Amino acid sequence: MPDTALDLLHRIFGHTAFRDEQQHIVEHVAGGGDALVLMPTGGGKSLCYQLPALLRDGCGIVVSPLIALMQNQVEALLQLGVRAACLNSTLDADTAMSVERALVAGELDLLYVSPERLLTQRCLNLLDRTKLSLFAIDEAHCVSQWGHDFRPEYRQLTVLHERWPDVPRIALTATADKPTRNEIVERLGLEDARQFVSSFDRPNIRYRIVHKDGGGTRQLLDFIRDHRGASGIVYAFSRKRVDTVADQLQTAGIKALPYHAGMDSDLRAQNQRRFLQEDGVVMVATIAFGMGIDKPDVRFVAHVDLPKSIEGYYQETGRAGRDGGPAEAWLSYGLGDVVSMRQLIQQGEAGDDRKQLELRKLDALLGYCETVQCRRQALLAWFGEPHAGACGNCDNCLEPPSSWDGTQAARKALSCVYRTGQRFGAAHVIDVLRGELTDKVKQHRHDEISTWGIGADLDDRAWRGVFRQIVAAGLLEADVERHGALRLTSASGPVLRGERELRLRSESPKPVRRRRDRGG
Ligand code: ADP
Numbered sequence: 001m002p003d004t005a006l007d008l009l010h011r012i013f014g015h016t017a018f019r020d021e022q023q024h025i026v027e028h029v030a031g032g033g034d035a036l037v038l039m040p041t042g043g044g045k046s047l048c049y050q051l052p053a054l055l056r057d058g059c060g061i062v063v064s065p066l067i068a069l070m071q072n073q074v075e076a077l078l079q080l081g082v083r084a085a086c087l088n089s090t091l092d093a094d095t096a097m098s099v100e101r102a103l104v105a106g107e108l109d110l111l112y113v114s115p116e117r118l119l120t121q122r123c124l125n126l127l128d129r130t131k132l133s134l135f136a137i138d139e140a141h142c143v144s145q146w147g148h149d150f151r152p153e154y155r156q157l158t159v160l161h162e163r164w165p166d167v168p169r170i171a172l173t174a175t176a177d178k179p180t181r182n183e184i185v186e187r188l189g190l191e192d193a194r195q196f197v198s199s200f201d202r203p204n205i206r207y208r209i210v211h212k213d214g215g216g217t218r219q220l221l222d223f224i225r226d227h228r229g230a231s232g233i234v235y236a237f238s239r240k241r242v243d244t245v246a247d248q249l250q251t252a253g254i255k256a257l258p259y260h261a262g263m264d265s266d267l268r269a270q271n272q273r274r275f276l277q278e279d280g281v282v283m284v285a286t287i288a289f290g291m292g293i294d295k296p297d298v299r300f301v302a303h304v305d306l307p308k309s310i311e312g313y314y315q316e317t318g319r320a321g322r323d324g325g326p327a328e329a330w331l332s333y334g335l336g337d338v339v340s341m342r343q344l345i346q347q348g349e350a351g352d353d354r355k356q357l358e359l360r361k362l363d364a365l366l367g368y369c370e371t372v373q374c375r376r377q378a379l380l381a382w383f384g385e386p387h388a389g390a391c392g393n394c395d396n397c398l399e400p401p402s403s404w405d406g407t408q409a410a411r412k413a414l415s416c417v418y419r420t421g422q423r424f425g426a427a428h429v430i431d432v433l434r435g436e437l438t439d440k441v442k443q444h445r446h447d448e449i450s451t452w453g454i455g456a457d458l459d460d461r462a463w464r465g466v467f468r469q470i471v472a473a474g475l476l477e478a479d480v481e482r483h484g485a486l487r488l489t490s491a492s493g494p495v496l497r498g499e500r501e502l503r504l505r506s507e508s509p510k511p512v513r514r515r516r517d518r519g520g
């Protein structure tokens, strides 16, 4: 009797049972069907093509964009007694030759290959002479030019289906937003493939978003002290920020190490090793860090700057709690971050379409940050996954925020921006609204305009919350040429004219300093 999928799962991989959709996927592909698999990181995608490749005759070809990951996988498979190999640019000619010989001789169960290598005439000819069991296209979102992992060669992978129409294909990704999913189907010609969508919920991760008080350093330190001795990752958006934040944490006695692409590569590798091997290391990093890092006991992921998109936020926070234990995803942001992120996008090199797209992604993220809804529900909704809400493990569920009718406040804010000539940042406009007689107010004679002092009913903190939210909502934008001066947008009109109501989130109460932090 031939082996069943379950036999191989026990015997070769030593697992007792399939997870979620794994069994259905394995059976579908082993039976010759095409599949698109959407599963969160750590969900167990590899088995979905490894098992069918073992169940079918011939060698399974795995297209993978990351050479380091490829090598790890092959080593792990060899230890389990699976006949696996890889072909990529790091192999010397002799080794590559012997892999090719083994492939054609039918001595391999799985071959991992980089897309550029696969697409060479030499490799395609080689596959013509090989019995093939399946094609697995890992990290399939690399086909999307809108993601930051875009790999042009992925677009040419349609050749696989054209050349070998009878060989089943399985595309896999952990990037599951609707637009990317549609693009994968279209670009890889997977219209007839069955889609397997696993839940993207990570119930053990607690989501929490705070508004920055000042620079936010104090809040970050408090947060990390709540996780004393735990391993964690702090994401910052630039190399310079990474260095600064790592310094601040070290000064505060935290075992923090920096990681970014601008560092000496030996030191970077050493920091990564320490993070993986030592207990309680906090890695302060740009998003260059994390892809393919499999450390199960990361207890927290903190963002001290805004991620680029909800997608990025989900991927980055998903590196916490892979062992299933309690973990926390924490993000802090303020008005300045919103303004500078928008500027960064607008000043970038990208074409107009791309900029528009990035701005829309940022808006979606800001909507998520400001929502009063259950965060888990909002996050999963972005991936098209329904969730009943009230998860009991996010800030909005644990400490429900209140909202207020901010229509009047927003109108005051917008008209004050207008009356002061759309030439100033939020700090000055707030001074005018509150009727402060600062030097700058006197210098520009802003105490003589009609909006001076009309906002004395709200304090500085509340006003900053109003500005953050109306900038986030696109009712004001930062003028790049004028050092981030705020100006009206086409969306401001309806609010100014009283045609649109606006509910705003109340600012969370000022955090109370805990006793152990006093005087320290
Ligand atoms: P992904 O590629 O989706 O990020 P992997 O395929 O690397 O995930 O699997 C993540 C981890 O889960 C691995 O350590 C793997 O051994 C384990 N795993 C996968 N499937 C099972 C299963 N059915 N039972 C137990 N462990 C599993």
Ligand code: ZN
Residues within 6 Å of the ligand: 373, 374, 375, 376, 377, 389, 390, 391, 392, 393, 394, 395, 396, 397
């Ligand atoms: Zn919730």
